[in-house]
Amino acid sequence: MTSITHTPPAIEIENLAVTFAGKPVIRDFSLRIQRGEKVLLAGASGTGKTTVLRCILGLCVPDAGIIRIDGEELTRRSVWRLRHRLGYVAQEPDLGGGRVREVIERPLAYRANAHLRKNIERVGALLERLLLPDDVLGKQAGALSGGEKQRIALLSVLLLDRPILLLDEPSSALDKAAKEAVSELLASQPERTILSVSHEAAWASFSDRSIELPPAPNNNQPGGTSARGGQL
Amino acid sequence: MNGAGVMQEAGEMAGQAAAVSHEVADISPLGMTAAYLLLIIPLAIILWKRIGLLRGAIVSVLRMSVQLLFVGLYLQVIFRLNNPWLNAGWVLLMIAVADVSIARGCDLRVGRIALPLFFALLTGTAIPLAVFVGLIVRRPMLLDAQYVIPIGGMILGNCLRADIVGIRTFFDSIRKGEKAYANSLAQGAGQAEALEPYTREATRAALAPTIATIATIGLVALPGMMTGVILGGAAPMTAIKYQIAIMIAIFSGTASTVYLALRFAANTTFNDYGLLDHGIFKGRDE
Numbered sequence: 001m002t003s004i005t006h007t008p009p010a011i012e013i014e015n016l017a018v019t020f021a022g023k024p025v026i027r028d029f030s031l032r033i034q035r036g037e038k039v040l041l042a043g044a045s046g047t048g049k050t051t052v053l054r055c056i057l058g059l060c061v062p063d064a065g066i067i068r069i070d071g072e073e074l075t076r077r078s079v080w081r082l083r084h085r086l087g088y089v090a091q092e093p094d095l096g097g098g099r100v101r102e103v104i105e106r107p108l109a110y111r112a113n114a115h116l117r118k119n120i121e122r123v124g125a126l127l128e129r130l131l132l133p134d135d136v137l138g139k140q141a142g143a144l145s146g147g148e149k150q151r152i153a154l155l156s157v158l159l160l161d162r163p164i165l166l167l168d169e170p171s172s173a174l175d176k177a178a179k180e181a182v183s184e185l186l187a188s189q190p191e192r193t194i195l196s197v198s199h200e201a202a203w204a205s206f207s208d209r210s211i212e213l214p215p216a217p218n219n220n221q222p223g224g225t226s227a228r229g230g231q232l
Numbered sequence: 233m234n235g236a237g238v239m240q241e242a243g244e245m246a247g248q249a250a251a252v253s254h255e256v257a258d259i260s261p262l263g264m265t266a267a268y269l270l271l272i273i274p275l276a277i278i279l280w281k282r283i284g285l286l287r288g289a290i291v292s293v294l295r296m297s298v299q300l301l302f303v304g305l306y307l308q309v310i311f312r313l314n315n316p317w318l319n320a321g322w323v324l325l326m327i328a329v330a331d332v333s334i335a336r337g338c339d340l341r342v343g344r345i346a347l348p349l350f351f352a353l354l355t356g357t358a359i360p361l362a363v364f365v366g367l368i369v370r371r372p373m374l375l376d377a378q379y380v381i382p383i384g385g386m387i388l389g390n391c392l393r394a395d396i397v398g399i400r401t402f403f404d405s406i407r408k409g410e411k412a413y414a415n416s417l418a419q420g421a422g423q424a425e426a427l428e429p430y431t432r433e434a435t436r437a438a439l440a441p442t443i444a445t446i447a448t449i450g451l452v453a454l455p456g457m458m459t460g461v462i463l464g465g466a467a468p469m470t471a472i473k474y475q476i477a478i479m480i481a482i483f484s485g486t487a488s489t490v491y492l493a494l495r496f497a498a499n500t501t502f503n504d505y506g507l508l509d510h511g512i513f514k515g516r517d518e
Contacts (some may be wrong), residue, residue, distance in 0.1 A: 058506075059414050076505055079504075080422070083420055084420050090414075093415065094413075107419035107420060142333045160419065
């Protein structure tokens, strides 16, 4: 435990505030997640759970507040480097065009991930653990079911060896067996910090603790829209 | 100055430049009247078939006539003076006009895109223009009005259409694929890496028409420049050499301006976090 007290939290948010078109969505939200913790971010629809994840990734620029990843503040300069410590699975992943094999290989071709290219050897084992058949690699990504897309997105993120995972409803389109498989796979990685948004009861049991996001000040969040600096 | 006007003007100028055997027959006022009388045919069809384009057609012809008369008068002065600074100024003015036309044609806020686009057009036009005048036709003065203005106009006129297609395609596809783009950033892509699929699609869309034109030139129609050179009294083989050179210069200019416009535009239309700034689109309040 001594090491935990001396190392900065994996994720630290102080007084986060986000508005959309002048309407506050998140106000004065703070959290600290230690390395290796599995935390569930709960809250009613429209409370800005997805927005919190996107702010951590620098895909949404907050109006106020400080975000630190491993003790380093997220800024316009550090965001590009800090993203390399984060893995993200969106609720309805857009895998882009091409076959599943290309979707998996694409991020490994990025310059920042060049040292991870050998991780492609782990695809077979991960497919098996996620209950996906080998021939899924030859399918068009756009033709996959929602559950298959979620598992391929997770597989792709796991190949990047990110120490922090941000998962947005990662099991929403999975059947019972697949949910258990995903849950077991993530639980078997004690070194990884995981912040997830989920309505699944099983996900709550997999997490070390749960944080409730208070209702949005006006409870009127447009889905998936970012605050300043664009919409993603 | 629209594309057709530029092409026609350029053809005539180049025709004069390449004239070796005899002068171009001038058109008398009576001849011009005969030219305008030809309008009876399209206007009659428009009226007879009730196409509803009568007003538009008349306004367009009037605009063309006034614009070309104005440009003709101005060019006469510029050609007579043949001052390199004045010629460079005219080319810069053409680039500025093309710049604003492209920004408007892409439904983007002119103030946000005009500067990067201007530098893209300037660089993309200057290189093939310098090669054409300096190395291909080997004029002692690089900014010779007789060459730099018509050739520059031809390159620019073609870049204009290609750039509109390229920039529109780029922003349309990035807006459609914004989730996938965000996913690429989250997976560790640099901005250029994340934008690469959209840049590739846009460049392909922009260059495809030019490539198709190159492939069919001479079969479908005799292009404006070649016609101008022949009318100017040059041998057909001379005209063909000019045409081949200008088509390559246009292709080079088009590819450069599209690539540079997308590259430079990315610097001013995305924020420091790599997020697309939706404020660049017209009609949005963000």
